[in-house]
Amino acid sequence: MLLLPALAASHHFIRQAVKPGDVAVDATVGNGHDTCLLAELVGPAGRVYGFDIQPLALSRAAERLAEKGLSGRVQLCPAGHERLKEHLPEECRGNVRAVMFNLGYLPGSDKTVKTKAETTVSALAAALDVLAPGGIITVVIYTGHPEGKTEQEAVYEWASRLDQRHVQVAVYQFLNQVGNPPSLLVIEKSL
Amino acid sequence: MLLLPALAASHHFIRQAVKPGDVAVDATVGNGHDTCLLAELVGPAGRVYGFDIQPLALSRAAERLAEKGLSGRVQLCPAGHERLKEHLPEECRGNVRAVMFNLGYLPGSDKTVKTKAETTVSALAAALDVLAPGGIITVVIYTGHPEGKTEQEAVYEWASRLDQRHVQVAVYQFLNQVGNPPSLLVIEKSL
Numbered sequence: 001m002l003l004l005p006a007l008a009a010s011h012h013f014i015r016q017a018v019k020p021g022d023v024a025v026d027a028t029v030g031n032g033h034d035t036c037l038l039a040e041l042v043g044p045a046g047r048v049y050g051f052d053i054q055p056l057a058l059s060r061a062a063e064r065l066a067e068k069g070l071s072g073r074v075q076l077c078p079a080g081h082e083r084l085k086e087h088l089p090e091e092c093r094g095n096v097r098a099v100m101f102n103l104g105y106l107p108g109s110d111k112t113v114k115t116k117a118e119t120t121v122s123a124l125a126a127a128l129d130v131l132a133p134g135g136i137i138t139v140v141i142y143t144g145h146p147e148g149k150t151e152q153e154a155v156y157e158w159a160s161r162l163d164q165r166h167v168q169v170a171v172y173q174f175l176n177q178v179g180n181p182p183s184l185l186v187i188e189k190s191l
Numbered sequence: 192m193l194l195l196p197a198l199a200a201s202h203h204f205i206r207q208a209v210k211p212g213d214v215a216v217d218a219t220v221g222n223g224h225d226t227c228l229l230a231e232l233v234g235p236a237g238r239v240y241g242f243d244i245q246p247l248a249l250s251r252a253a254e255r256l257a258e259k260g261l262s263g264r265v266q267l268c269p270a271g272h273e274r275l276k277e278h279l280p281e282e283c284r285g286n287v288r289a290v291m292f293n294l295g296y297l298p299g300s301d302k303t304v305k306t307k308a309e310t311t312v313s314a315l316a317a318a319l320d321v322l323a324p325g326g327i328i329t330v331v332i333y334t335g336h337p338e339g340k341t342e343q344e345a346v347y348e349w350a351s352r353l354d355q356r357h358v359q360v361a362v363y364q365f366l367n368q369v370g371n372p373p374s375l376l377v378i379e380k381s382l
Contacts, residue, residue, distance in 0.1 A: 002207055002327055003359045003379045016193055136193055160366045169367040170194045175351045175360040175376075185366075188194045 006184040007102070009172055010138040011037060013186055014098055017136045018042060022097035025088075025130075026050040027081035027123055028115065031107060032061025034100045039070040042097075048074045049088060051081040054113060057106050081115075081123035085130055097135045099127040103151060104142040114145065117154035124158065128167065128187065137187040144180035152183070159185060166190050197375040198293070200363055201329040202228060204377055205289055208327045209233060213288035216279075216321075217241040218272035218314055219306065222298060223252025225291045230261040233288075239265045240279060242272040245304060248297050272306075272314035276321055288326045290318040294342060295333040305336065308345035315349065319358065319378065328378040335371035343374070350376060357381050 004012060014034075018024055020043035026035040029052035038048045052058050058076050065071045077087045081101070085093065101124070105114035127137050141152045159169045167190065173183035195203060205225075209215055211234035217226040220243035229239045243249050249267050256262045268278045272292070276284065292315070296305035318328050332343045350360045358381065364374035 002204055003361045003377060013193055162367045164368045168194045170365050172361060172363045175362055176353045177355045186194060
């Protein structure tokens with residue numbers, strides 16, 4: 001299939017953007033799949049910072065990273081992604097190659113704990129702030145749960161006002177699918 | 192830049208879809224750039240059918256194809272794309288790997304002659320009809336000219352009603368650009 005689902009499309013962009021030795025951020029660790037991808041791409045000389053407020057998410061991710069021998073290059077932070085800037089070492093700010101967001105709730109967990117419009121937008125602004133020139137932010141957005149539509153609207157509204165001289169914002173989404181398939185937003189900082 | 196403009200993104204999908212020996216259609220020949228791309232991708236064993244109602248477009252395209260030594264594998268048809276089905280040989284119907292649409296008017300020409308919502312939608316339906324399983328249609332849509340918005344709405348409306356069991360439809364567009372940048376619609380027929 002040529003038309004990738006949103007999550008796979010986000011990986012397509014991340015694989016192009018992240019190189020060995022880079023610094024990257026997983027803003028929504030969840031079960032750690034994206035954290036592992038980033039850790040593999042940055043290699044042993046790179047560094048990944050992962051954020052999640054749920055202990056269950058961080059313990060699952062830590063286990064997955066350990067299984068793959070990737071723990072040494074990843075720092076998991078038990079904090080909301082809206083605080084990502086303060087958790088990054090000074091030398092990483094303005095030097096982050098990619099930040100991944102996978103919104104909604106942790107699969108197989110308490111569905112009342114999920115990302116929210118206000119903190120998501122704060123986190124996106126913080127992510128843009130620490131991004132290196134030429135770096136990207138990917139945001140996979142789910143609208144199938146209550147509040148998902150509101151979150152999507154808030155994210156689109158914020159992103160559509162970004163100055164095109166400094167940032168490009170594109171969306172990729174399916175038009176004809178029932179069941180609210182996720183959409184992908186990609187934000188690229190100009191060089 | 193990782194985020195390709197709509198036209199370049201359409202080429203990205205076409206390069207993945209079209210292989211040597213394939214049959215492909217350029218539904219809006221214009222200056223023949225996309226016709227040349229398709230002719231190169233199908234190779235000497237393949238076949239490209241190109242449609243345009245403007246003699247100037249077809250003569251420019253014929254010249255470009257001749258310069259590149261690609262004329263032998265391309266048939267240029269002086270007809271509107273809504274009639275593409277009747278111009279394709281029987282054995283090509285249901286066997287077309289890709290159809291490219293680049294809507295709007297012919298660059299550097301009479302801007303009153305442009306694609307229109309009604310015939311564009313008829314042409315898309317005809318293109319979908321002749322497409323091979325796994326084949327794709329790319330549509331680059333310009334909304335910067337009068338009637339462009341109406342055409343985009345008609346195309347989106349038609350495409351969003353396609354049955355997802357047989358066809359996938361995705362859109363790719365920029366969110367934060369002034370000046371109405373084009374958007375890309377990709378239609379993929381299921382295998």
